[in-house]
Amino acid sequence: MGILPTSDKFPVLVVLNPHSGLKQGLEAWENTVKPALNAAKKPFRLIESNSQGHVISYFVDNIKPIITDLAQSLSNVASGTTTADETIVYPTSAKLQIIVLGGDGTVHETVNGILKGVEGTGFVTDSFRPEVEFSVIPTGTGNAISTSLGVTSVQDAVDRFIAGKTVPFRIMSVTTKISQLYTVVVNSYGLHCATVYDSDEFRHLGNDRFRQAAMKNVENLKQYEGKLSFYGPTQRYNRGSSSLVDSSLDSNIAEAAATLTLPGPFTYLLIAKQASLEPGFTPAPFAKTSDDWMDILAVQNVGQAEIMQMFGSTATGTHVNQDHVEYIKAKAIELETPTQGRLCIDGEFFTIEAGPEGKVRFEVTSDPNIQIFHIFA
Numbered sequence: 001m002g003i004l005p006t007s008d009k010f011p012v013l014v015v016l017n018p019h020s021g022l023k024q025g026l027e028a029w030e031n032t033v034k035p036a037l038n039a040a041k042k043p044f045r046l047i048e049s050n051s052q053g054h055v056i057s058y059f060v061d062n063i064k065p066i067i068t069d070l071a072q073s074l075s076n077v078a079s080g081t082t083t084a085d086e087t088i089v090y091p092t093s094a095k096l097q098i099i100v101l102g103g104d105g106t107v108h109e110t111v112n113g114i115l116k117g118v119e120g121t122g123f124v125t126d127s128f129r130p131e132v133e134f135s136v137i138p139t140g141t142g143n144a145i146s147t148s149l150g151v152t153s154v155q156d157a158v159d160r161f162i163a164g165k166t167v168p169f170r171i172m173s174v175t176t177k178i179s180q181l182y183t184v185v186v187n188s189y190g191l192h193c194a195t196v197y198d199s200d201e202f203r204h205l206g207n208d209r210f211r212q213a214a215m216k217n218v219e220n221l222k223q224y225e226g227k228l229s230f231y232g233p234t235q236r237y238n239r240g241s242s243s244l245v246d247s248s249l250d251s252n253i254a255e256a257a258a259t260l261t262l263p264g265p266f267t268y269l270l271i272a273k274q275a276s277l278e279p280g281f282t283p284a285p286f287a288k289t290s291d292d293w294m295d296i297l298a299v300q301n302v303g304q305a306e307i308m309q310m311f312g313s314t315a316t317g318t319h320v321n322q323d324h325v326e327y328i329k330a331k332a333i334e335l336e337t338p339t340q341g342r343l344c345i346d347g348e349f350f351t352i353e354a355g356p357e358g359k360v361r362f363e364v365t366s367d368p369n370i371q372i373f374h375i376f377a
């Protein structure tokens, strides 16, 4: 039996966003990541993002041929005595490695491009299910994924890639009547979303852009109308016992009746998959990159003093002990707003249409054809 090239010979895809953060991606690539790949004799293919949305369209258009090539590189040729007896044995899985030099938005584009590129094609099935292994090199602004995994530098991220240990990288689905996409870090509504929206004008300040924009929005604090409904199991933070306590054991997330409802209005609402959104800012301290929950931080109808008090404790995650903070882990939730609203999904903006027609459902799906991602940790 002859073995054709293995995945070690298949190129690592390197997605470089030269615009992320303070534009340090290219330098990190040339000075640290490329030399490490060359030293490890790992072939690579560089994909340089040239505009917003480029990475999504690249993967929508190319993921199928890439995975086909990868699967072929892993195929075994079982030989008989003559060439005519040879049969090709295709693998049931294939691991595609992707290094992202950018921020969370670039990981978001990569994940969405890959899943859009394979959806509805029968390309990912029980008999063949590719897996994607991400190495995220922190060269964005917030670097939420890297920060939440405790990655401290470009070199640390490269070392973890070379060491080769991965953990599941779970994602959330966000669905409305007319659209569907995936979130890797956080969905937000209210003050946080307004802050991200306004922060682009302060991009030259690096990480400080979020603080500047947050202060601007706290000064003009608004309340955001909306109702949040929970389906299936939930765990709610209990301040008395300082722990998460099962508040619904209902395992059916498709149930019509909500197990819990927060009536709003929301001052601040996060639906997070990562604990930290940037170094020193850990609003969802119980969130885990690899678990099958999403973490909801909800602050309803409070004033500037309560918001500032919360911000004062988010570095340590102790804000969950404050009276006005609700912290709940869930599998499926729906947000409905009485008027048109704005949702922020991994730094991108999305319009929520008013009323039941515009309802947005967030879910950590257990579909193995969606949860195909791992991350070097």
Ligand SMILES: Nc1ncnc2c1ncn2[C@@H]1O[C@H](COP(=O)(O)OP(=O)(O)OP(=O)(O)O)[C@@H](O)[C@H]1O
Binding pocket: 017, 018, 019, 020, 021, 022, 049, 050, 051, 052, 053, 054, 102, 103, 104, 105, 106, 107, 109, 139, 140, 141, 142, 143, 144, 347
């Ligand atoms: N060549 C390009 N020129 C301008 N913008 C780009 C380019 N390529 C991608 N983009 C956009 O850059 C934006 C920022 O990317 P990214 O999220 O990686 O960095 P960041 O916002 O600085 O970091 P983080 O998300 O970690 O806070 C994304 O909206 C992406 O679509």
